[in-house]
Amino acid sequence: MDFQNLILERDGRTLIIRLNRPTKLNALNIATIEELSIAIQVAYDDASVEGVILTGEGEKAFAAGADIAEIAELTELAGRQFSEKGQEVFALFENCPKPVIAAVNGFALGGGCELAMACHMRIAVEKAKFGQPEVNLGLIPGYGGTQRLTHLVGKAKAMELTLTGDYINAAEAQALGLVNHVVATQAELIAKCNEILAKIYTKGPIAVGLAIECINAVYTADDGYQTEANHFAACLRTEDFVEGTAAFLEKRAPQFKRK
Numbered sequence: 341m342d343f344q345n346l347i348l349e350r351d352g353r354t355l356i357i358r359l360n361r362p363t364k365l366n367a368l369n370i371a372t373i374e375e376l377s378i379a380i381q382v383a384y385d386d387a388s389v390e391g392v393i394l395t396g397e398g399e400k401a402f403a404a405g406a407d408i409a410e411i412a413e414l415t416e417l418a419g420r421q422f423s424e425k426g427q428e429v430f431a432l433f434e435n436c437p438k439p440v441i442a443a444v445n446g447f448a449l450g451g452g453c454e455l456a457m458a459c460h461m462r463i464a465v466e467k468a469k470f471g472q473p474e475v476n477l478g479l480i481p482g483y484g485g486t487q488r489l490t491h492l493v494g495k496a497k498a499m500e501l502t503l504t505g506d507y508i509n510a511a512e513a514q515a516l517g518l519v520n521h522v523v524a525t526q527a528e529l530i531a532k533c534n535e536i537l538a539k540i541y542t543k544g545p546i547a548v549g550l551a552i553e554c555i556n557a558v559y560t561a562d563d564g565y566q567t568e569a570n571h572f573a574a575c576l577r578t579e580d581f582v583e584g585t586a587a588f589l590e591k592r593a594p595q596f597k598r599k
Contacts, residue, residue, distance in 0.1 A: 345372040346379055347397065353390040354537055355383050362398035368451040369407035370422070376455075377429040383438050390545065390598070391537040392436065394459055395443035396452075399526060402444045402468070403452025408477070423482035426451065430458035430483055435556060437549030439540050441533045444468045444519070445526055449507070454483040457492060460552060461520045463532050464510040470518060473505035491559055492518050544580035544596050 347358040357379045359366040368376075383389045396402040406426075414422055433440050433455070442448075442459035449471045456462050456470075464470075472481050472489060480486065481502065490498040493516040501508065513519040523532050540548060550571040557564040575581050580596050587594035 341378060343375050343379070345369070346375045348379055348382070350389075351534075353388065353541055354393060354534070355386075355389045355391070356393045356395070359394075359396045359403050362396075362400070364407070365401035365404035365447060366396040366398070366452070367405055367407045368403055368426075368455065369410055370425075373426055373429050377432060380429075380432045380436060380440075383436055383440070384432075387598075389438065390541055391438050392433075392440040393443050393530065393533045393537070394433070394440060394455070395530070396445050399446060401447040401452070402442070403449075403455055404447040405450030405452055405473075406483075411477075411479070419482075426454075426483035430455060433458040434460075435553070436460075437552060439537060439548065439552070441536060443529045443533050444470075444510075445529055450474055450481070450485075451483050454481055454485040454488065457488040457518070458484065461536065462513075462518065463521045463523065463529060463536075464513065464519045465526060465529050466510050466522055466524055468510040468513075468519075468522075469507045470510075470513045471505065471507035472502050473507070475503060475505045487559075489518075492516075542593075542596075544575075544578070544584055544594070545598065546578050546580045547575055547584075550575060 345361055347360045349356040361367060361372065383392050440459045442456040442462045444456055444462055444464040446467065447469050448456045450473060453470050453472055472485050474481050486502060489501065497516055510519055510522045514522050521532055523529050554568045554571055557567040561567050583596055584594045
């Protein structure tokens with residue numbers, strides 16, 4: 341597919357997805373949301389992809405919210421569909437069985453912050469800003485922001501950030517648990533993502549995918565402990581488990597088979 345609002349690149353095992361509307365600060369219009377659903381499906385379907393980096397084109401913004409001009413035209417019914425569609429697409433990122441890292445290269449506001457939060461980890465440059473400023477428009481977050489922000493930073497701080505619409509910098513976002521790591525420059529941003537993914541790529545790929553599902557089950561399953569027990573048992577049936585335990589006992593690095 342020829343993407344109009346995204347750039348897809350391959351770097352070895354890693355799929356890089358770049359939001360490509362820099363003149364609009366990579367704002368998430370409806371077309372971009374649709375393209376994101378197609379792009380992340382590549383990671384699901386292509387066995388040679390083992391991890392994803394999601395970032396924004398340019399040096400100003402990861403994604404500075406949704407497209408306000410589109411939102412201004414929504415009816416109540418269309419607004420519910422708009423919100424549900426975004427939630428559905430962002431859930432594809434959250435539930436991807438391969439690690440997805442948001443490389444936040446600038447503003448991550450509104451829908452942009454929500455998209456970053458749907459990823460499994462967030463790495464940010466020092467100048468990045470995060471926020472859910474929807475109340476300034478007489479709106480609330482609609483792409484899962486009220487839920488994921490609360491999960492990540494706790495109820496009290498999520499209340500403060502959502503009700504005031506305040507922005508926070510990368511250092512504060514890291515202190516709150518919203519961001520995993522902060523780096524100084526754009527070059528270091530992708531390098532840090534690659535460093536983390538390279539470490540994950542040495543682990544059992546089936547276990548990585550099941551661990552992601554178990555951690556997400558904290559928020560989505562009726563009994564996350566049972567999900568964990570089921571997936572722990574499932575690991576015991578895999579060649580990865582046989583190789584991993586044999587390598588440990590033989591005091592060597594495991595050689596997990598890739599698909």
